[in-house]
Amino acid sequence: MLDQIQQLLIDNLASLSDMARVLLAVNLALLVFSRPLLKFLSKGRGEEEGGSRKLHIFRAVNLFILLFVLFSQLLAPHLDKHWINRILGVMVISYLAYLLFHVMDYVINNKFGHRHQLNGEERISATYRSRLISLLLKLFIIVIAVIAIVQSFGFESLLEKGVIGFLGVMLALTQGSWAPDLISGLVILNSNLVEEGDVIEFMDGETILGSVFKTKIFHTEILNLKNNHRIMIQNARLRSMTLHNLSKFASARGLRESLKFNVGYDISGSKVEEMAEQAFQQLNESGETAIESQLPVEIRITNAGDYAVEWTLFYYTKDVRHLLRTRQSVMRAMLEISKEMHISLATPLLHTDTETA
Numbered sequence: 001m002l003d004q005i006q007q008l009l010i011d012n013l014a015s016l017s018d019m020a021r022v023l024l025a026v027n028l029a030l031l032v033f034s035r036p037l038l039k040f041l042s043k044g045r046g047e048e049e050g051g052s053r054k055l056h057i058f059r060a061v062n063l064f065i066l067l068f069v070l071f072s073q074l075l076a077p078h079l080d081k082h083w084i085n086r087i088l089g090v091m092v093i094s095y096l097a098y099l100l101f102h103v104m105d106y107v108i109n110n111k112f113g114h115r116h117q118l119n120g121e122e123r124i125s126a127t128y129r130s131r132l133i134s135l136l137l138k139l140f141i142i143v144i145a146v147i148a149i150v151q152s153f154g155f156e157s158l159l160e161k162g163v164i165g166f167l168g169v170m171l172a173l174t175q176g177s178w179a180p181d182l183i184s185g186l187v188i189l190n191s192n193l194v195e196e197g198d199v200i201e202f203m204d205g206e207t208i209l210g211s212v213f214k215t216k217i218f219h220t221e222i223l224n225l226k227n228n229h230r231i232m233i234q235n236a237r238l239r240s241m242t243l244h245n246l247s248k249f250a251s252a253r254g255l256r257e258s259l260k261f262n263v264g265y266d267i268s269g270s271k272v273e274e275m276a277e278q279a280f281q282q283l284n285e286s287g288e289t290a291i292e293s294q295l296p297v298e299i300r301i302t303n304a305g306d307y308a309v310e311w312t313l314f315y316y317t318k319d320v321r322h323l324l325r326t327r328q329s330v331m332r333a334m335l336e337i338s339k340e341m342h343i344s345l346a347t348p349l350l351h352t353d354t355e356t357a
Contacts, residue, residue, distance in 0.1 A: 023069050023092070030099075031062040041106040054102075061095050089152040097145040101138060108134050116197065123197070126215065128190035135182075135217070181218040184235035188215055194238075198247040199225070199320040204233075211321060225324060246320045254292055254318035259330055261345050262308040273299055275341050276313055279333040289329045290319030 030037070038055055068091065072084040112130035116123055126134075146167070188194055198212045200222070210222035210231060220238050222231040246255050263272055276299045284293040295316050303310035313334070317326050338345050 023088075024066060027062050027066050027069075031059060031066070034058050034062065038102070041102045043106075058098075061091075061098070065091055065095065086152055090149050093145050093148050093152070097141050100141055104137055104141070105134060108137070114195070116195075125196035126189060128186060131186060131189050131217075178218060180236040181234050184239040185215060185217055185220075188220070188235060188239060193248075194220075194243060194245060198245055199323065201244040201246060202241045204241070209324065225321070246323065249318070253295060254316040255320055255323075257315055257317060257323075257327065257330075259313040259315075259327070259334065260302065260310055261313070261334065262305070262310055263343060263345065264308055267343055269301075271341065271343065272311055275334070275337050275343055278341075279330070279337040280315070282337065283329060283333050289326045290317050290322060291326065291330075292316040292318065 035055060038058060042054075065088075068088060072088060108130050109124050109126065112127055112133060113124040114127050116125065194200060194212055194215070196212050196214055199209070200212060201207065201209050208222075208224060208231070209226055210224045213221040213223050213230065215235070219232050219234050222233060223229075224231055249255055276297050280291065280293075280297050283289050283291055292315070298314035300312055300314070301309055302312040313330070315330065317323065319326065335345065
């Protein structure tokens, strides 16, 4: 029984056409080397997490084509071979277009992309030129693929069958949902105001401090540095916000941060300055924060209230990715030194409770 099955498989495989053998060989090779191939094409683009999803899609399409080729060849005498070839042609054309997208992105990003360092690794991020060229070429590939698919079904005129008209109507009806984000994404890339790896601060119901992970065609992914999660914002909406790019300094000193606190009128200015100097000396000795120690500490009176004086402490840092940790360390150091020097940072009491006899 086993020998009969084996002989049947050998006979059926021997009866495969040359085109079927080529498709089987190519798809088997792509299926085996899919992981290193996609890893190579995605190198330096920060798509490690999304790469597993692409790998599953890539392998699933390969496996589906393999099974379909075997199915069509083994059952060809019992089925309409004409329609089988048409369906197989559609699958192969779609798969080749999908593969060309990845190859084209790799070539364009290596040629026109922006190379930079992020967390000690070389990254290649999209630029205005690379994104525009990629969009035009992808559109060209899609048009060619649609034409090839339509002609594979025996349609000689796209206009007669309404394919171009249908695509045009669909684009016109949906342009309000994709065109603003697409154009805004190109504007963001062209302006160079926000790049991958930059730390930005903006208001979206609350103050959000995040790092730009990737600017895609229709949205931008931001890593929330406070809560350690990803935020997806439409490019048009992101462009309408007021963004503070903390990674682009106005001077070589770095980012100028400030810390406000209240001190009573009974504390002299020299004692407050001494408290700030001791706190920063403690921070510099610990080495836990990335404060620019070569620059002097600036402490100024910014408001004189009815019950306390508002002092503002200014310092510089260039490590904006750990900005929250730096702020917290500065506040803790000031609190500890204030206790040692018996300087109260609490809100002054405005009344006194007395007991009547």
